[in-house]
Amino acid sequence: MANDIGAFFASEKDQSVAAESIRQHIHRYWDPRMRSRIIGYYNETSGKDLEGPVRTAVQRLAEETAAKAKA
Template structure:
């Protein structure tokens, strides 16, 4: 599902802007359990199946989670 969101942002030339848009979308619209699951997946696998800006977005979410803990 995260890669599908990333596909929406694929037309954005600036990958950092795309990653931020993806991060904001996930924070606003995903249930906290879904966010926790994708962050856990990222921490376990490095986000191997996540595409470019999606991986960057999830990495930022993971960093936010770590900073709050």
């Protein structure tokens, strides 16, 4: 599903902007359990099946989650 969201933002020429848009979408609209699962998948596999900016977006979410857990 995350890669499908990435396909929506594929027309964005700036990959950093696309990644941030994907991150925001997942953060705003995905159920916390879904976010937890995609972050867990990323942490276990380094996001091996996530495409380009989607991997970056999930990496950012994982980093944010880890930072909040330490605070």
